[in-house]
Amino acid sequence: MSYTLDRASVLVVEDMVPMAMLTKRILHTFGFKDVYVAHDAETGFELFQKHAPDLVIADWIMGDMSGLDLVKLIRRDPLSKNSYVPVILMTGFSHKLRVMQARDIGVSEFLVKPFTAKDMYARILQAIEKPRQFVDNGDFFGPDRRRKRVVQAYDGPMRRYDDTGE
């Protein structure tokens, strides 16, 4: 048994046309059927509102409006169709400060370019199987910036509010 990816839709927002096409081909090869593509963030948000995709994959650096601006709109615009949608941000940046900047805007996953198909699959898998809870503290709305680490060796009682109690 494998994922029925043809039931889910993806929005790709990437201004470099060959990269957008390549990303679309990778997603089709994975099994996604409905892949919408925009080459700027403004059009990306329009397509987002029109199709309400289940996953967004956006580039960071684009024309006037960046991928981070798009994430802000998706997360905070009162008219946003789905503020909780998982967003994977693609970028060539990998410096810690840049990653933190993206995380502070509400990005779900970070995909550093150049990437392999395996890298992209790992991020999609994370979005499907281990979505983070959302935090709203007034200044920030998005996936919890702290990724929960499971300490395998610990076998004592679970006391945190979000422990499952298993």
Add this chain to the structure above:
Amino acid sequence: MKYSNPPNSLKEKVGSGGIPVERIERAETVIAESKAEFSTYIQQAVKDLEQVSQISLEDDIWAEREDYTKIVMSMKAHGKMFGYPLVTALSYEVLQVLDVCEKFNADMLDILLAYKQSLKLIADNKMVQMNADGAKDIVNALCAACGRYLQKYSF
């Protein structure tokens, strides 16, 4: 502070089981065989970097630094994806320096100029792979310059 666990519509739609390995391997082939006229993007980057030679260190060029960073980042990001791993390797080194540099000084300018010249050489001679003639020399020279910069300014 409010926490919420929104419904996972993606999971609900796709179910369980992952993506079969064969599909992931096929997708790797899609990337390996991706064709784009990337040399035109390299030439554009060289053109955009031409302004570096006109920079005066007396000017406040902090904003421009971000522009150059974006050019280098784009080359690093897309080179390998479109068959130019050498471009990615070079750009990675320069990006590391640009990401930490606190002052746009003469050493930084030298690195950018050397980077621009390297890109031009790669585009003119269609040097694609790391094992192309002269490729290692270019990478080693630029790596050494970047290393010296990071050492000199104690990063």
